[in-house]
Amino acid sequence: MGIAFIDLQAQRARISDKVDAAIARVLEHGRFIMGPEVTEFEEKMSAFSGARLSCGCGNGTDALALPLMAWGLRPGDAVFCPSFTFTATAEVVPWLGASPVFVDIEPDTYNMDPVSLEAAIEDTIKNGELRPKAVIAVDLFGQPANYPAIKALCDKHGLKLISDSAQGFGCTIDGKHPIEWADVVTTSFFPAKPLGCYGDGGAIQTNDQEMWDLLDSLRVHGKASQADMDAANYSGHEAKYLNPRIGMNSRLDTMQAAILLEKLAIFADEIALREKVARSYNSALEGSVAQVPFVKEGYQSVWAQYTIEVENRAEVQKKLGAQGIPTAVYYPIPMHEQAPYRRFPTAPDGLPVTEEKKHTVMSLPMHPYLDEETQGVIVEGVKAAV
Numbered sequence: 143m144g145i146a147f148i149d150l151q152a153q154r155a156r157i158s159d160k161v162d163a164a165i166a167r168v169l170e171h172g173r174f175i176m177g178p179e180v181t182e183f184e185e186k187m188s189a190f191s192g193a194r195l196s197c198g199c200g201n202g203t204d205a206l207a208l209p210l211m212a213w214g215l216r217p218g219d220a221v222f223c224p225s226f227t228f229t230a231t232a233e234v235v236p237w238l239g240a241s242p243v244f245v246d247i248e249p250d251t252y253n254m255d256p257v258s259l260e261a262a263i264e265d266t267i268k269n270g271e272l273r274p275k276a277v278i279a280v281d282l283f284g285q286p287a288n289y290p291a292i293k294a295l296c297d298k299h300g301l302k303l304i305s306d307s308a309q310g311f312g313c314t315i316d317g318k319h320p321i322e323w324a325d326v327v328t329t330s331f332f333p334a335k336p337l338g339c340y341g342d343g344g345a346i347q348t349n350d351q352e353m354w355d356l357l358d359s360l361r362v363h364g365k366a367s368q369a370d371m372d373a374a375n376y377s378g379h380e381a382k383y384l385n386p387r388i389g390m391n392s393r394l395d396t397m398q399a400a401i402l403l404e405k406l407a408i409f410a411d412e413i414a415l416r417e418k419v420a421r422s423y424n425s426a427l428e429g430s431v432a433q434v435p436f437v438k439e440g441y442q443s444v445w446a447q448y449t450i451e452v453e454n455r456a457e458v459q460k461k462l463g464a465q466g467i468p469t470a471v472y473y474p475i476p477m478h479e480q481a482p483y484r485r486f487p488t489a490p491d492g493l494p495v496t497e498e499k500k501h502t503v504m505s506l507p508m509h510p511y512l513d514e515e516t517q518g519v520i521v522e523g524v525k526a527a528v
């Protein structure tokens with residue numbers, strides 16, 4: 143058997159009895175849509191990451207779109223985001239007719255560069271064509287973005303801050319989760335993410351009850367909230383048939399919430415295991431490859447990916463592939479170079495770091511259950527290939 147890039151079966155072997163029982167309970171009670179496990183998971187997820195409230199939804203992409211809808215983003219609004227990210231980060235902005243403005247990354251963490259962000263905000267204001275409204279920072283590969291610096295810029299310019307923590311749920315800076323700085327934190331439960339379910343799923347976190355009510359309405363076709371019901375004097379009818387706003391259908395399935403409850407119970411332990419795997423990769427590969435991952439002092443990555451830099455990447459990947467060692471490139475074509483996004487603005491000095499890193503980054507197999515022997519094979523393979 144070849145080496146797995148992400149071994150989901152190893153995790154399944156650890157908790158399959160619990161997951162199977164959780165699924166059986168849902169089949170028994172039959173409340174497949176917004177069943178009790180959804181609320182229970184939302185509460186446990188909040189407790190885990192220090193947010194007051196969590197709102198499950200259909201996937202990590204809708205989790206980004208829903209707050210933009212709640213804030214009423216519209217044509218002419220600018221949302222600043224990195225270009226070196228998964229498509230979904232920028233994709234949701236044009237859904238609302240608004241424009242992403244692409245910002246460069248730091249060369250060591252690959253996360254949004256606050257200097258480039260500030261230049262992009264000031265340039266947008268000077269230009270006068272777009273209204274700066276929000277920033278979407280990404281916790282790329284699991285490491286938190288520089289929230290203290292980014293939040294200071296958001297406060298200075300009156301911008302909302304979304305933490306796209308699809309790869310970073312559980313990450314911290316000095317023990318604090320991104321909700322300490324962000325207006326909302328979004329995540330994805332796509333199976334390969336650090337906290338994944340067995341299908342699609344996502345969530346939004348906020349400390350603001352009014353915002354939660356709005357998100358809860360928008361995820362169910364703009365159904366009436368309790369406040370809407372009171373205001374409309376509409377008692378006697380079901381809230382979902384009173385629709386004071388246009389929403390969408392984006393709920394976290396009960397079945398997925400039940401699975402996630404079992405996975406969340408071992409998630410802290412899995413983060414520690416990922417950290418251990420990353421450290422032993424680092425000490426084995428440091429000096430042999432162009433760059434091993436750099437994590438800032440006080441920052442805890444959840445290691446969605448273990449990403450190194452190499453020269454002659456294509457050749458290295460080919461050699462490793464021939465030995466049954468899988469690798470991946472995140473991301474070969476940054477967003478601002480993808481056809482539908484080329485018309486949107488970038489930071490005034492361009493994105494030189496993004497354009498450099500797209501050629502050198504390469505991710506190695508990473509998951510909590512990567513054993514020492516397999517890791518040794520990967521390390522030796524990489525050393526020989528470079």
Ligand SMILES: *Cc1c(COP(=O)(O)O)cnc(C)c1O
Nearest residue numbers: 201202203228230231308330332
């Ligand atoms: C995976 C991912 C998303 C989207 O999540 P889905 O659940 O697949 O919709 C958004 N942003 C980032 C950074 C991601 O890695």
